[in-house]
Amino acid sequence: MAGDEMTEADRRTSTPTSGDGHGSEAWAPAVVLRRGEVADIPALLAFWAVAGENASRPADDATMVENLLGRDPDCLLVAEQAGVIVGTVIAGWDGWRAHLYRLAVDPGCRGQGVGRRLVEAAEDRLRTLGAIRFDAMVLSENALGAHAWAAMGYRPQDDWTRWVRPA
Incomplete structure (x- = not known):
């Protein structure tokens, strides 16, 4: 492969990072989903x-x-x-309820479907475990998060309020 040319196989496994859809896209390596590992913890905390x-x-x-x-x-x-x-996203299952939280996407990767892919994978995992409904924990003042969850079909449940107390 000469210079910056990409093969067709490269294009299928890569993600456009910007462009107008007319051949001016800048290509980036594909986003891969995997489970988090203990070795990831320092990088997760920084992320x-x-x-x-x-x-x-x-x-x-x-x-x-x-x-x-x-x-x-x-x-x-x-x-x-x-x-x-x-x-990242955490797909918590307690045997009864399915909770999604810690959905976070790198600011430079937002709007590229990363969050949606994570949520879909999390929902698949939870559905396999027996979930019949998902809930997402979103801070009330997080307008960006609320927009993302709404775009994926989630809605606030007006008749519930989350109550917390330090352990």
């Missing part, structure tokens, strides 16, 4: 500091993420591009 909802919740902690993965090794889905984390 969430940039891309996550960081208001109104306790600070992220490596031990807590390790405990999460120890309890349910398949719950954390990671989107990765060229070896770099570009998205």
Whole structure:
């Protein structure tokens, strides 16, 4: 392959990062979904500091993420591009309810379907476990998150309010 030319196989496994649909797209390596691993924890914490909802919740902690993965090794889905984390979602299942949280997408990758792919994979996982309904935890003031969830068919449930207390 000479210069910057891409083969047809490269195009099928890559993702356009911008362009007008008329051949001017800049191509990037494909986004791959996989489960999160304990070895990812430092990168996850750094990623969430940039891309996550960081208001109104306790600070992220490596031990807590390790405990999460120890309890349910398949719950954390990671989107990765060229070896770099570009998205996450946690698909929590307690045997009764299916909870989606920690949906975060790298600001430079938003609007490219990364969040939608993560949520669809999380829903598939939870449906396989027996889920009949999903809920997404979204901070009330997170307009960007609310827009993303609404675009995927989620709606606020007006007759519920989440009540919390520190452990």
